[in-house]
Amino acid sequence: MLFEVPSLESLNLGVTLPAVSLAFGVCVLLLADLLLVPKDRKEITAWLAVAGVAVSFVLNLFTFNNTDNEAFLGMFVADSFTGFMNIVILLTAFLGILLSKDYLKRAGIERGEYYTLMLMSAAGMMFMASANDLVVVFIALELLSIPLYVLAAFRVPDVKSEESGMKYFILGAFSSAFFVYGAALVYGATGTTSLPAIFNAVGTLAESGGSSAFLLLAGAGLILVGLGFKVAVVPFHMWTPDVYEGAPTPVTAFMSVGAKAGGFAALLRIMAMSLPAFTLADGQTFAAWQQTFWIIAALTLILGNLVAIAQSNIKRMLAYSSIAHAGYILMAVAASGTIGLTDEATRAALIYLLAYMFTNLGAFGVALAVERDDGSGTNLNDFVGLAKNRPGLALMMAVFMLSLTGIPLTGGFIGKWFVFKATLDAGLVALAIIGVLTSVVSAFYYVRVIVNMYLRDGEAETPGETQMVNWAVYIAGAGTLIMGIFPFLVTGLSDLVTVAASVVR
Amino acid sequence: MALQDFAPIGALLFLASAVMLLVVFISRLFGPYRPNPRKSAPYESGMKPIGPAIRRMPVKFYLVAVLFILFDIEVIFFLPWAVAVRDLGVYGLIVMGVFLFILTVGFIYEWKKGALEWE
Numbered sequence: 001m002l003f004e005v006p007s008l009e010s011l012n013l014g015v016t017l018p019a020v021s022l023a024f025g026v027c028v029l030l031l032a033d034l035l036l037v038p039k040d041r042k043e044i045t046a047w048l049a050v051a052g053v054a055v056s057f058v059l060n061l062f063t064f065n066n067t068d069n070e071a072f073l074g075m076f077v078a079d080s081f082t083g084f085m086n087i088v089i090l091l092t093a094f095l096g097i098l099l100s101k102d103y104l105k106r107a108g109i110e111r112g113e114y115y116t117l118m119l120m121s122a123a124g125m126m127f128m129a130s131a132n133d134l135v136v137v138f139i140a141l142e143l144l145s146i147p148l149y150v151l152a153a154f155r156v157p158d159v160k161s162e163e164s165g166m167k168y169f170i171l172g173a174f175s176s177a178f179f180v181y182g183a184a185l186v187y188g189a190t191g192t193t194s195l196p197a198i199f200n201a202v203g204t205l206a207e208s209g210g211s212s213a214f215l216l217l218a219g220a221g222l223i224l225v226g227l228g229f230k231v232a233v234v235p236f237h238m239w240t241p242d243v244y245e246g247a248p249t250p251v252t253a254f255m256s257v258g259a260k261a262g263g264f265a266a267l268l269r270i271m272a273m274s275l276p277a278f279t280l281a282d283g284q285t286f287a288a289w290q291q292t293f294w295i296i297a298a299l300t301l302i303l304g305n306l307v308a309i310a311q312s313n314i315k316r317m318l319a320y321s322s323i324a325h326a327g328y329i330l331m332a333v334a335a336s337g338t339i340g341l342t343d344e345a346t347r348a349a350l351i352y353l354l355a356y357m358f359t360n361l362g363a364f365g366v367a368l369a370v371e372r373d374d375g376s377g378t379n380l381n382d383f384v385g386l387a388k389n390r391p392g393l394a395l396m397m398a399v400f401m402l403s404l405t406g407i408p409l410t411g412g413f414i415g416k417w418f419v420f421k422a423t424l425d426a427g428l429v430a431l432a433i434i435g436v437l438t439s440v441v442s443a444f445y446y447v448r449v450i451v452n453m454y455l456r457d458g459e460a461e462t463p464g465e466t467q468m469v470n471w472a473v474y475i476a477g478a479g480t481l482i483m484g485i486f487p488f489l490v491t492g493l494s495d496l497v498t499v500a501a502s503v504v505r
Numbered sequence: 506m507a508l509q510d511f512a513p514i515g516a517l518l519f520l521a522s523a524v525m526l527l528v529v530f531i532s533r534l535f536g537p538y539r540p541n542p543r544k545s546a547p548y549e550s551g552m553k554p555i556g557p558a559i560r561r562m563p564v565k566f567y568l569v570a571v572l573f574i575l576f577d578i579e580v581i582f583f584l585p586w587a588v589a590v591r592d593l594g595v596y597g598l599i600v601m602g603v604f605l606f607i608l609t610v611g612f613i614y615e616w617k618k619g620a621l622e623w624e
Contacts, residue, residue: 005592005593005594005596005597006596007596008596008599027606027607027610030610030614031610031613031614034613034614034617034618035613035617
């Protein structure tokens with residue numbers, strides 16, 4: 001025997017329960033939908049999916065901040081970072097299901113597989129947040145992406161939806177290949193795929209220098225390409241507007257938040273945790289990849305915010321805005337490259353993700369209410385006069401737009417506050433200035449929606465406004481406002497988050 | 506792992522190539538050789554491999570191909586497991602059970618969806 005057969009106790013399966021229970025729930029949901037749920041009552045499937053999410057959520061609360069948190073011989077870790085990420089992901093899935101239920105019926109694409117795919121993708125995101133090994137990251141990445149490819153094309157035979165699915169699939173498969181290549185190079189340099197072991201190997205590599213260090217940097221760069229595609233940062237963002245515009249709106253909402261959460265979870269873990277500082281400059285230690293992230297973050301912020309101004313379609317506008325917001329989170333990732341700031345920057349990224357989750361899902365919820373059954377009605381002009389016809393929805397949309405801009409008393413402000421603070425503490429002053437300036441620019445196109453709703457006369461229709469969508473929008477609105485007014489509720493939770501590498505150290 | 510540990514793999518590689526070459530050349534040397542256009546086509550009873558790429562073909566073939574890959578991979582997983590099943594013990598049994606469960610769920614799904622019916 002080459003290896004020891006692990007005992008069941010050493011696998012420590014208890015801490016994997018949140019993610020595994022959701023994955024198991026997916027299997028049950030698929031069969032239940034197939035065998036038990038009648039064809040015209042697909043809302044039962046939706047409620048079953050919500051139940052699966054709820055079970056996973058409760059289990060996640062139990063494993064939150066567990067001390068004995070490594071499972072599968074260290075390949076899977078369920079620390080407080082995972083716990084926080086899981087909360088974001090499960091809330092995304094929950095709101096995504098609420099947004100989808102009536103939309104599917106209106107669009108005539110009510111098939112039970114929809115919810116199965118959505119939960120499958122959410123399970124992939126949860127594994128991504130727990131992955132402590134490059135191989136697990138890759139499997140989670142595929143589990144996250146493949147259902148999303150299908151979901152993006154779910155509105156067949158709508159041409160735009162098909163185009164969206166196809167584009168996402170081909171480019172996504174390409175980016176996965178980049179990731180695997182990067183992982184292979186990192187393995188070649190360090191001789192291991194386990195993230196803590198890579199962390200230990202990097203120190204000795206940096207001292208010896210030579211070709212292995214170069215191999216490691218090249219690998220890290222390729223990993224960045226693969227994950228950067230998933231989170232849509234600038235050189236790898238080309239697919240975003242087309243895919244977001246063509247995909248069914250609730251799917252766009254789900255993937256604009258979920259795929260980003262998963263991607264950034266892996267990015268933070270791989271970069272901040274296992275590829276630490278090995279460059280000394282001006283007496284300050286920072287990771288060699290920090291410069292790269294600095295540049296990418298700046299490009300993302302500038303391009304995302306500037307191009308969003310030119311958009312007339314709300315889904316395309318929100319797509320570019322989501323690129324811009326990836327840039328803000330990337331600021332925090334760049335800041336986490338400064339030694340001693342890893343935890344603070346990680347917390348900032350997590351808070352930003354939570355705020356972005358509520359805000360973006362809510363904004364897509366309102367866009368979905370305005371959208372017509374055939375998928376038209378997503379123009380910015382379709383919002384004209386919304387405040388008169390649907391004051392509640394318009395008020396919520398205003399809150400979301402202000403939160404995306406980063407106005408105080410909203411979650412977006414709190415997120416930006418922590419991200420900018422972390423960036424400044426890390427000494428990246430120029431990046432922080434770019435962030436603030438682009439925020440100001442972003443106000444232009446966000447406020448334009450508010451102007452359309454409140455100041456221009458018109459008759460906005462909301463054919464998609466149903467009970468369920470209203471709930472989702474109000475929950476998201478409540479989340480945005482509560483985070484903005486009582487930030488200590490969230491920071492109390494995120495203060496528990498420490499990145500596992502600091503434990504290894 | 507040192508390089509000489511890979512020696513069996515190298516031997517396998519060599520033997521596999523040798524047998525392959527042997528089979529091809531022996532049949533060419535000793536067997537009757539009467540080619541005709543039908544017989545020398547790459548796929549004797551399949552589709553023509555050369556021609557315009559954009560044309561209609563039954564999508565059912567792809568379904569069969571995908572299902573084939575699925576069960577092919579199942580076999581690939583099962584064979585090494587079956588060889589080592591005594592050493593792996595209960596742990597191996599549980600792991601394979603999980604794999605089989607996921608596979609069965611997929612199988613039930615495709616069955617109920619009618620993917621196994623040709624018409």
